[in-house]
Amino acid sequence: MRHTTTKAAIESRLSMRSALPLLHMAGAALLVIAVAGPARAQNTGIAACDDFLTKYDTCVTSKLPEAQRATYKAQLDQTRKTWLDMAKNPSTKPAMEQSCKQTMDAMKTSLQSFGCSF
Incomplete structure (x- = not known):
């Protein structure tokens, strides 16, 4: 034993x-x-784009009702992916600064009702 x-x-x-x-x-x-x-989320290297993505993310996580966050977060993730791809492309990168500014202006209006300010 x-x-x-x-x-x-x-x-x-x-x-x-x-x-x-x-x-x-x-x-x-x-x-x-x-x-x-x-x-950490990747940056595009374009100041206006990265600024928008940061502000949008802050708005979504801190101001939007929980029930709507997933939809807006998915939109943010898709936008980030698209912009990262565009930033790598020499033919699309030059137009990104203006495009990101226009996107920010458009989203400012639609997100004001949630108390987000850009």
């Missing part, structure tokens, strides 16, 4: 030793995530 218990204890220790590297890696990954914090 004692032999069986000792054998089981040894096997358990060996199993734990083989798991240690994985536990260390998992711990390191959690530490990186904790230190890095939440993912």
Whole structure:
């Protein structure tokens, strides 16, 4: 009986030793995530566009009713993706500053009813 218990204890220790590297890696990954914090949205590199995206995001998360946030957040995410793609394209990038300003002006009016100010 004692032999069986000792054998089981040894096997358990060996199993734990083989798991240690994985536990260390998992711990390191959690530490990186904790230190890095939440993912940050990418910038377009165009001041007017990034300004609008930041203000729109703040408006959506702080002023809009919870029931409507998902719709506006999806619109924001799609706009950000489109603008990031446009910013990478040399033929569309030059027109972005003006386009983003026009978008901001249009959205100012529609979001004023929620108390958002740009």
